[in-house]
Amino acid sequence: MPEKSRALILSLLLALVTLAVYWPATHFDFINYDDPDYVVLNSQIQHGVTRASLVWAFKASYASNWHPLTWISHAIDCSLYGLKPGGHHRTNLLFHAANAALLFLVLFELTGAQWRSALVAALFAWHPLHVESVAWVSERKDVLSTFFWLLTMGAYARYAKGFKVKGLKFKVYYLLALLFFALGLLAKPMVVTLPFVLLLLDFWPLRRSAELGKKDGAPGLTWVRLVLEKIPFFALAALDCLATFWAQKESNSVVSAAALPVPERITNALVSYVLYLWKTLWPVDLALPYPYSHEWTFWPPAGAGVLLLLISAGAILRRRQQPYLLAGWFWFLGTLVPVIGLVQVGLQFMADRYSYVPLIGIFIMAAWAIPGAWARWPRPGFVFSAVVAGVLMFLLAGTEAQLQYWRSSVTLFSHTVAVTRNNILAEYNLGEALAREGDTDQATVHYQRALAILPNPVEAQYNSQPQAHYNLGLIFRSQKKWPEAAAEFRAFTQTEPGEAGGHLNLGVALVALDQMDQAREEFRQAIPAHPPVAGENEEIIILLRIESAYLESGRLSNAISTAQNIRDATLAQGRQDLADAAEKRIESYRARKN
Secondary structure (H helix, E strand, C coil), X not given: CCHHHHHHHHHHHHHHHHHHHHHHHHHCCCCCCCHHHHHHXXXXXXXXXXXXXXXXXXXXXXXXXXCHHHHHHHHHHHHHHCCCHHHHHHHHHHHHHXXXXXXXXXXXXXXXXXXXXXXXXXXXXXXXXXXXXXXXHHHHHHHHHHHHHHHHHHHHHHHHHCCCCCCHHHXXXXXXXXXXXXXXXXXXXXXXXXXXXXXXXXXXXXXXXXXXXXXXXXXXXXXXXXXHHCHHHHHHHHXXXXXXXXXXXXXXXXXXXXXXXXXXXXXXXHHHHHHHHHHHHCCCCCCCCCECCCCCCCHHHHHHHHHHHHHHHHHHHCCCCXXXXXXXXXXXXXXXXHHCCCCCECCECCCHHHHCCCHHHHHHHHHHHHHHHCCCCCCHHHHHHHHHHHHHHHHHHHHHHHHHHHHCHHHHHHHHHHHCCCCHHHHHHHHHHHHHCCCXXXXXXXXXXXXXXXXXXXXXXXXXXXXXXXXHHHHHHHCCCHHHHHHHHHHXXXXXXXXXXXXXXXXXXXXXXXXHHHHHHHHXXXXXXXXXXXXXXXXXXXXXXXXXXXHHCCCHHHHHHHHHHHHHHHHHCCCHHHHHHHHHHHHHHHHHHC
16 A cells, blocks of 8 residues: 555544544533633623624633634634534544644654654544543633644644755745644644744754754754744744733733742642653543642652653753654653743643643654664564554543543542542532532532632632632522521622622521621622612612512511511602502512411
């Protein structure tokens, strides 16, 4: 079979197997973490692609990011599928399958090594660490930006191979690479590391640098020349960094140096790098999110630092004999820099989704280095094939198992709570998901667990505990447990004094407890968020809230007397319409009482 035909068939097989493995995700629900902000409750996205949504996509700093192309892709899905989650999941899956095929074709174009390229693509497509990027609707930005990342690499490979020609075709490929890079940046800011990866590709496998070029008898280019060639790419990356900084500043999502000092950031980065490597080798106990840790002693970060230095030194020393080690290793290190914690955005210690592109570097190292380790074995091809088949089967089984946790918010966060400790966000989200399913008893347990955990400085900035108090208060209110409800709503208003809902709910609970002076004050504090309509002064509004609270607590006699007060007060104001409405309510209450 001709090599190109075999390559197309392999790419198609990679895509089809990937689709088959991930197809169950098309029956999954949205989850209650980020999906409401990105799709379910986002009024700008829900109505699909409109002129207003397109303008908003380019202006929005919403959700701590500036990624207009990602917003547009979600809007397109809403135009096609509405709020049916299956369609949104299907789009993620199609992009991931396309990425697997593209990765293979691009690596084959770059290296000419068909089976090794196929192995890298299979590891990428079927590794359990990548389930989060595919099964989570909100991570559309991962699969979408990687699609353009790979297209950039493909166009750049054609450009680099035609560099000596310097004709129109050569220039077109450069411009195409720049265009795809810009589209990738519009999908996710993590693409800013791609120019650095292009320099690694110049070293290997393109061998455009003077060092490796001379070895092959080619003149090669100096690193200064190669860097200057990438100036348009670096310029676009710098602009995107400014846009991202603006978006994160607008949403107050960057953790301050006071909350997280530099030494702790470095510690986190060192340990995270090694944990990513470990989870690549042994992808179990994967979770969303991994809570930030402040409990490291000296040895874990020190050991991690030594290990990273040793691997880096080995890759540099072997750069001529095994250049793929340097290219793959520094691909992994470099592409994780924006999300490794040196600039802490969010409360996660690390995240599976952050490994989506970086692990390609590790897979390249493995696919090119490991076959040589079997060269001295009897029948090395058979041994290597057997090992590869075993590894891929292990990863496919792990991906299938991990995928099942993403069926719903309850299954996802139940798993996270089981495999992590002191995870405030997971406990809170699990409580919220259970409450929506009507399991208020278990929801109460997990809300209370979230409240029992002492937040660290990073979690304090993203603290979900006030909302846990509020939601727990709603459960107690629905159960008529008025003292408990009042305690939870009071705790909420102490931390969120500007939220009218807390004051309104606390007022209702206080009425049920006959603490009328305090109830009146709570209703009064909620008035600025609910200004009076025509004919309703502040006192009338408070009386209406009291009447409603009496009615909810089953005290009809008190509701009748309060409605009579409202009737008399509105008559005195000459508002016959409001007085008549109050009289109708009085008659209704009396009929219900009898």
